[in-house]
Amino acid sequence: MDNSLDLGINGYYHFELFGKTFWLTNTHISIIIIVSVITILAILANRVIKKADPAKKPGKAMNVIELVVEAIDSITRSNMGDKHFFGFCNYIGTLMIFLVLSNTVGVFGLRPPTADYGITLGLALITFFLIHINGFRYQKMKHLTELFHPIPLTPINIIGELATPVSMSLRLFGNILSGTIIMALIYGLLPKFMLLFWPGVLHIYFDLFSGAIQAFVFCMLTMVFISKNFDD
Amino acid sequence: MSGEFNKFFVEGMACLGAGIGMIAGMGPGMGQGYAAGQGASAVGRNPGARGSVMTTMLLGQAVAETTGLYSLVVAIILIFANPYTK
Numbered sequence: 001m002d003n004s005l006d007l008g009i010n011g012y013y014h015f016e017l018f019g020k021t022f023w024l025t026n027t028h029i030s031i032i033i034i035v036s037v038i039t040i041l042a043i044l045a046n047r048v049i050k051k052a053d054p055a056k057k058p059g060k061a062m063n064v065i066e067l068v069v070e071a072i073d074s075i076t077r078s079n080m081g082d083k084h085f086f087g088f089c090n091y092i093g094t095l096m097i098f099l100v101l102s103n104t105v106g107v108f109g110l111r112p113p114t115a116d117y118g119i120t121l122g123l124a125l126i127t128f129f130l131i132h133i134n135g136f137r138y139q140k141m142k143h144l145t146e147l148f149h150p151i152p153l154t155p156i157n158i159i160g161e162l163a164t165p166v167s168m169s170l171r172l173f174g175n176i177l178s179g180t181i182i183m184a185l186i187y188g189l190l191p192k193f194m195l196l197f198w199p200g201v202l203h204i205y206f207d208l209f210s211g212a213i214q215a216f217v218f219c220m221l222t223m224v225f226i227s228k229n230f231d232d
Numbered sequence: 233m234s235g236e237f238n239k240f241f242v243e244g245m246a247c248l249g250a251g252i253g254m255i256a257g258m259g260p261g262m263g264q265g266y267a268a269g270q271g272a273s274a275v276g277r278n279p280g281a282r283g284s285v286m287t288t289m290l291l292g293q294a295v296a297e298t299t300g301l302y303s304l305v306v307a308i309i310l311i312f313a314n315p316y317t318k
Contacts, residue, residue: 167298170298170301170302170305171294171297171298171301173301173305174301174302174304174305175297175301177304177308178301178304181308213290213294214294216290217290217291217294220287220291221291221294221295224291
């Protein structure tokens with residue numbers, strides 16, 4: 001394949017550990033950059049919150065932090081109800097910030113980490129375990145017996161439960177990977193003078209719009225599937 | 233000789249299969265268009281509910297997109313990571 005096409009995951013450095021070869025790829029590099037950016041922002045936000053004085057009016061940075069936190073709280077509250085939302089808004093907020101940053105990082109020329117199936121499968125498995133742990137917590141054994149509810153449909157019910165993490169992870173992975181592939185085809189196959197303005201328009205659609213929508217959809221589906229099992 | 237011929241034959245057929253498999257993109261397109269049309273008519277009837285109609289429509293469209301993405305994943309596997317040409 002032509003060298004100017006950059007579709008796949010490239011390894012930069014490898015080392016041997018326990019008889020296996022481990023690669024440091026461009027996915028690892030972009031995820032390290034994203035995690036360090038999130039950590040630095042969190043430390044700065046913590047410093048702003050500690051210095052804030054409730055008697056005076058809030059500053060600019062404090063206003064931005066309150067805007068983000070209140071938006072995430074209101075989305076979680078409207079999907080999970082007043083009684084249960086407080087235990088989940090931290091996780092949903094973390095997931096939303098990480099997914100928005102990692103889906104839109106293609107604008108800066110890095111490879112989006114969510115275009116790697118390992119990361120989306122991990123996130124979807126967290127959702128899967130959250131669904132079933134909360135199901136057993138709120139519905140006790142009824143959560144297990146409703147699998148056999150019409151007895152001839154038992155295999156279909158089991159497959160339906162197992163399909164949830166697969167479909168969630170493949171949805172995020174396929175969307176981000178298709179955007180990455182289309183951008184790589186445009187940069188790799190067109191002549192250089194065609195690359196002046198209009199890849200920017202495609203970046204706005206494939207990276208910013210599609211990435212933000214998919215981050216929102218992943219969080220929304222997580223909330224909907226978890227709150228399906230609440231007893232009230 | 234014949235093994236090499238088989239490898240190229242399998243690669244070409246895999247690319248053909250990937251192209252034919254992407255016809256599956258037609259179904260999610262029709263479904264998403266129907267959802268968007270119904271959402272537009274809902275906003276036209278009740279403009280006050282624009283935010284919640286938009287959220288529900290986007291959620292439904294993203295779920296309807298899944299089958300098309302399955303075929304995309306199958307096509308990508310056939311082209312870049314074909315198990316039969318290894």
